[in-house]
Amino acid sequence: MNLNKLGQSLCTAARSQCGVELKHLNQAFKNTSRASSKMDDKFKLPARYGAGEKSVWVEYIQLAAEYKPKVNLGQGFPDYHAPHHVLKALSEIALSENPLLNQYTRGFGLPRLVQSLTKLYSPLVGQKIDPMNEILVTYGAYEALYAAILGHVDECDEVIVIEPFFDCYDFMIKAAGGEPRFIALAPKKTEGTITSADWVLDERELTSLFNERTKMIILNTPHNPIGKVFTKQELQLISDLCKKHNVLCLSDEVYEWMAYEPAQHIRIASLPGMWERTITVGSAGKAFSVTGWKTGWAYGPAALMKNLQVVHQNCVYTCCTPVQEAIARSMEYELARRDSPECYFKALARELMPKRDMLVDALKENGFNPTIPESGYFIVADWSKLATKIDLSQEPDKYKDYKFTKKFAKECGVLAIPPTAFYSAEHKHLGEDYVRFCFIKKDENLSLAGQLMSQWNIKKRK
């Protein structure tokens, strides 16, 4: 065999070998893609979780990392330190002489913490709360909501949800097999000075939602994102309907210490006949400005709390011991000075009010129409008068508020949250003209946000 022939036969052998391998590869590929499409089918997200697939938090935290806005007024957390005694408590606990403070604790809540929560809330709801059976400590208010909804909502139960709503309510109701029924707060006016008290529910519409399938209504007061503090009269209407139709009230009160005078937060559980049908949710993250500690609680009558305990004990079982201990010590510290103006539960609103006013002024000066919140640390502002100054035509999102917040962050350097994330599909249009800003931020950052907005406006005039 000459060299040429040898080369040719090697090539043929190689090709035929390749052919065999390619055939194998093709077959293997077909098998894999068949298997993977079978796997895709088998392992797709269960339909009952579909409501939570898209999360505004995941998307906007990612955007913040991508755009690096000069000021992030998106997610609700302070960019400054919590009270010193709170931070000191946690820093001391890890190295304390008691090794058990770093080990598992009682599943339904560290005894010292549930004791202090009893002392705090019993006088506020006019009930002697049993710390061992009527309080559950959870991973943030989030888990308290989860345990309450999963623990009480059954297949085909209806749950009334007030819009705009904290977005996980929808997911949790559907995950439990229930059906959310939405009703939107609507502003009584859209021009001039608007406060969160102007956002109201239509009494007839609310009444019409209650029926024999209604298991629960979720109330959020003080309200995120509007800042509404439900009045005694409004709570009375909800309570009358709950009693008439034998419905539970899940009251999300994580902003309970942030009502701005003269507004006063009223706990619906304190209304006559409501303790026995109300589960109230609170958050240490919000109460002590330590959102990263992710510790919250639910309290209510033992008969209702039993169901939450079942979900909790099979889900997380017990929460972080040193964090619970630090919250218990912080709570005791505040309880000892609860009648003093220095008590953080009073000081917090005083500290936040000037921040609110600073951002309200900046927004008004820059073409937004903000709803002045009576509580909480968010401002919802109408941006529709800026529509002629911003070209949203290249923004691919479906809803105008998503387009606006993204383009505004890119052009102006201030990031905020699109409120349609807090509406059901059928009511998203109600949130499209608004944007949500968070103001629990350093004064210098709020002031920088104001400067950036006015520079943006000046540029747009040219």
Ligand SMILES: Cc1ncc(COP(=O)(O)O)c(C=O)c1O
């Ligand atoms: C209305 C509402 N409920 C519950 C939560 C969750 O609180 P936590 O951080 O304690 O889980 C938040 C957080 O922003 C909230 O705004």
